[in-house]
Amino acid sequence: MIGREIRLFCPATIANVSCGFDVLGLCLDAVGDQMIVKTTAQKGVRISKITGQDLPLDPKQNVAGVAVLALLDEIEAPCGFEIKIHKNIKPGSGIGSSAASSSAAVFGVNHLLGNPFQPIDLVRFAMEGEALASGTPHADNVAPAIYGGFTLVRSTTPLDIVSIPTPAELVATVIHPQIELKTKDARAVLKQQIPLSNAITQWGNVGGLISSLFLGDYELLSRSLVDVVVEPHRALLIPGFDTFKHAALEAGALGSGISGSGPSIFALSKGLATAQKVAKSLELRAKELHLNCEIHISKINTQGIRILS
Amino acid sequence: MIGREIRLFCPATIANVSCGFDVLGLCLDAVGDQMIVKTTAQKGVRISKITGQDLPLDPKQNVAGVAVLALLDEIEAPCGFEIKIHKNIKPGSGIGSSAASSSAAVFGVNHLLGNPFQPIDLVRFAMEGEALASGTPHADNVAPAIYGGFTLVRSTTPLDIVSIPTPAELVATVIHPQIELKTKDARAVLKQQIPLSNAITQWGNVGGLISSLFLGDYELLSRSLVDVVVEPHRALLIPGFDTFKHAALEAGALGSGISGSGPSIFALSKGLATAQKVAKSLELRAKELHLNCEIHISKINTQGIRILS
Numbered sequence: 001m002i003g004r005e006i007r008l009f010c011p012a013t014i015a016n017v018s019c020g021f022d023v024l025g026l027c028l029d030a031v032g033d034q035m036i037v038k039t040t041a042q043k044g045v046r047i048s049k050i051t052g053q054d055l056p057l058d059p060k061q062n063v064a065g066v067a068v069l070a071l072l073d074e075i076e077a078p079c080g081f082e083i084k085i086h087k088n089i090k091p092g093s094g095i096g097s098s099a100a101s102s103s104a105a106v107f108g109v110n111h112l113l114g115n116p117f118q119p120i121d122l123v124r125f126a127m128e129g130e131a132l133a134s135g136t137p138h139a140d141n142v143a144p145a146i147y148g149g150f151t152l153v154r155s156t157t158p159l160d161i162v163s164i165p166t167p168a169e170l171v172a173t174v175i176h177p178q179i180e181l182k183t184k185d186a187r188a189v190l191k192q193q194i195p196l197s198n199a200i201t202q203w204g205n206v207g208g209l210i211s212s213l214f215l216g217d218y219e220l221l222s223r224s225l226v227d228v229v230v231e232p233h234r235a236l237l238i239p240g241f242d243t244f245k246h247a248a249l250e251a252g253a254l255g256s257g258i259s260g261s262g263p264s265i266f267a268l269s270k271g272l273a274t275a276q277k278v279a280k281s282l283e284l285r286a287k288e289l290h291l292n293c294e295i296h297i298s299k300i301n302t303q304g305i306r307i308l309s
Numbered sequence: 310m311i312g313r314e315i316r317l318f319c320p321a322t323i324a325n326v327s328c329g330f331d332v333l334g335l336c337l338d339a340v341g342d343q344m345i346v347k348t349t350a351q352k353g354v355r356i357s358k359i360t361g362q363d364l365p366l367d368p369k370q371n372v373a374g375v376a377v378l379a380l381l382d383e384i385e386a387p388c389g390f391e392i393k394i395h396k397n398i399k400p401g402s403g404i405g406s407s408a409a410s411s412s413a414a415v416f417g418v419n420h421l422l423g424n425p426f427q428p429i430d431l432v433r434f435a436m437e438g439e440a441l442a443s444g445t446p447h448a449d450n451v452a453p454a455i456y457g458g459f460t461l462v463r464s465t466t467p468l469d470i471v472s473i474p475t476p477a478e479l480v481a482t483v484i485h486p487q488i489e490l491k492t493k494d495a496r497a498v499l500k501q502q503i504p505l506s507n508a509i510t511q512w513g514n515v516g517g518l519i520s521s522l523f524l525g526d527y528e529l530l531s532r533s534l535v536d537v538v539v540e541p542h543r544a545l546l547i548p549g550f551d552t553f554k555h556a557a558l559e560a561g562a563l564g565s566g567i568s569g570s571g572p573s574i575f576a577l578s579k580g581l582a583t584a585q586k587v588a589k590s591l592e593l594r595a596k597e598l599h600l601n602c603e604i605h606i607s608k609i610n611t612q613g614i615r616i617l618s
Contacts, residue, residue, distance in 0.1 A: 019512075020512070020516065021509060021512075022509045022513075023509065023512060023513040023516055024516070152513070152516045152517065152520060153513065154513045154514065154516060154517035154529075154532065154533060155510070155513055155514075155517075155532075160517070160529075160532060162516070162517060162520045162524075162529065164520060190505060191505065192504060192505055192506075193502040193503065193504060193505065194502065194503060194504075194505050194508055195501060195502060195503075196499060196500065196501055196502065196503050196538070197501075199503055199508040199511065199512075199538070200330060200331045200332065201464070202508065202512055203328075203329070203330075203332060203508075203511055203512040203515040204331075204332040204461070204462065204463045204464055205463065205464075206512040206515050206516050207329065207332055207333070207461045207463060207471070207515050207516070207519050208461065208463035208464075208469070208471060210516050210519045210520055210523075211461060211471045211473060211519055211523070214519075214520070214523040215471075220463075220469075220471065223463065223464075223469060224463060229505070229508070
C-alpha cells in the first residue's frame with residue numbers, strides 16, 4: 001500500500017455562530033485548502049510541502065503534523081505518511097485555518113489506514129493541533145470540518161459531539177478584513193466572570209438556534225443569532241465590525257456576527273440571492289472604509305472534508 | 310352566554326429541567342389543580358371559592374385574578390367571570406403551583422370568550438400572575454402549562470416561545486419534601502456573576518438537551534441533564550437533595566435535578582417501569598431520612614391545560 005495517495009478538500013468553518021461560543025460551528029463549502037496525503041515506507045509523518053502560506057514543515061510545529069502524531073500514537077501503522085498542503089485559508093482569519101489542516105490530515109491518514117477510527121476520534125486527534133495553534137484544545141472548528149453541517153460540541157471532557165440538521169436554503173457570506181487576529185489575543189479580551197442575566201440570554205439563544213435548525217425555522221434562527229457575551233468585547237478588535245454587521249442585516253441577512261475569534265465576520269441568509277446582495281453591500285462598505293477585504297459566499301457544506309481524488 | 314362554565318385540569322410543571330435555568334420547562338400529567346371558570350353578568354373577575362389551600366380570594370392578591378385582569382385589560386368582554394379553584398399543588402413546592410392557577414384562569418376565560426387570544430398572549434397574561442407570586446414575571450412554568458410538553462422561552466422581552474418535541478417514553482418522577490421554599494428566597498442564593506467556563510458548560514448542555522428531544526436520543530438527554538450554575542447553590546436549601554438525586558440515578562433515571570426553585574426534586578426516566586423504580590427508591594430514602602415527602606409519577610403532558618367538561 002506504499003505510494004497510495006488521496007487529495008482532499010479541507011473546508012473552512014465558522015465557530016461560535018454568534019450565541020454558541022465554544023460549542024457551535026458550521027462547515028463552509030466554497031472556501032478551503034487542498035491537501036495530499038500519501039503512504040510512505042518511512043514510518044511517522046513528514047510534511048514535504050506547503051504552498052500558499054509560510055508555515056513550519058516540522059510536524060511537531062505544524063497543526064497537521066501534531067494531529068497525525070496523536071493518531072499514530074494510538075495505532076500500529078504499517079506505513080508512514082507524507083503530507084502536502086496548499087493553503088487558501090489564511091492563518092488568523094477566523095474561519096478555521098488550523099482546523100482545516102489538522103482535521104483533514106487525520107481524516108486522510110485514517111482513510112488510507114482503512115478507517116480504523118470513528119469521526120469522534122478524529123476530532124480528538126485534530127484538537128491536539130488546535131491546542132498547538134491557540135493554546136486550548138477546542139473542537140468547535142474541527143467538529144464541523146469532520147462531521148459537516150452544523151455541530152454542537154456539548155462537552156470536550158468527555159468529548160461529546162452532536163450533528164445538527166442544516167436548513168436547505170441557508171447560505172453564508174464571509175468578509176475577511178485583511179488583518180491577522182490571533183485566537184490567543186481574541187481570548188484574552190474576554191471577561192472570566194459574566195453576569196448571570198447575560199448567560200441566561202445566551203443559553204436561551206443557543207436553545208433557539210438549535211431548535212430553528214431542527215425545525216427549519218428561518219425566523220427563529222434570525223431571532224436567535226445574537227451574542228451578548230463575547231461579541232461586545234471582541235467587536236472592538238475588528239475594524240469596521242459594526243458597519244459590516246449593520247450592512248449585512250440591512251441587505252437582508254438573517255443574522256451576522258464574528259466568525260470564530262475574528263477578524264472575519266459572517267452573515268447567514270436564506271437563499272443565494274440574498275447572500276449575494278449581502279456580499280455586494282459588504283464590498284461597498286469595505287471600499288468606503290478603505291479596508292482591504294476578501295469576501296466569500298458559500299453554501300453550508302453538510303459533508304465536511306471531501307476526497308477529491 | 311351568561312352562566313356558561315368549564316372545568317379545567319391545571320397541570321403542574323417542572324421549570325429549568327437542570328441546565329435550562331429560566332428558559333426550559335415541561336408539563337406534567339398526573340399532578341394538577343382543578344378550576345371552574347364561569348361567565349357572569351357582573352363584569353370583571355371574582356374568585357368565589359378556593360379549596361385545598363388557604364389563598365386570597367381578592368383577585369388583585371391572587372395570581373389567577375391578576376392574570377385574568379391583565380387579559381381583560383386588552384379586550385372589551387361582554388361579561389364577567391367567576392373562578393373556583395381546587396388546589397392540589399402546594400404553593401412553594403417548586404412544581405408551578407402559581408403558574409397552574411394563572412395560566413388555567415386565562416386559558417378558561419379566553420376559551421369562554423371564543424379564543425380571541427393566541428397561546429403566546431395567554432403566557433403574557435399569566436406571567437403577570439407569576440410576577441405577583443415571585444417578584445419576577447418569568448414564563449418557564451406558564452409556557453409549558455399553556456403549550457404542553459417541553460417549551461423553550463428563548464426570550465421574555467420580547468416574548469418568544471418554542472415548542473420542543475417530547476420523546477414518547479419519557480416519564481417524570483417528582484419528590485416533594487414537605488417544606489415550603491419561596492421562589493424569592495431560592496433566587497436570593499444565586500450569584501449574579503458566574504464563571505464564563507460554567508456558562509459555556511451550561512449552554513453546551515442546553516444545546517444537547519434540546520437536540521436530544523428533537524432526536525429522541527435518551528442517552529444524549531441523560532448526558533445533558535446537568536446544571537453547573539444553579540443547582541450547586543440551591544441544593545443546599547433542600548434537605549436530602551444529594552441523597553435523593555443519587556438514589557434516582559442509581560435506580561436508573563436518565564437524570565435528576567431541582568424542579569423549578571425547589572424543594573421538589575425531579576427525575577426523568579425512559580419508561581414507566583423505571584420511573585416507578587425511581588419512585589420506590591426515593592420513598593425508601595425519605596423514610597430513612599425521616600423526611601415527610603409526597604411522590605408523583607407522571608407522563609409528560611403534551612397537551613397542557615385540559616378542558617374536563
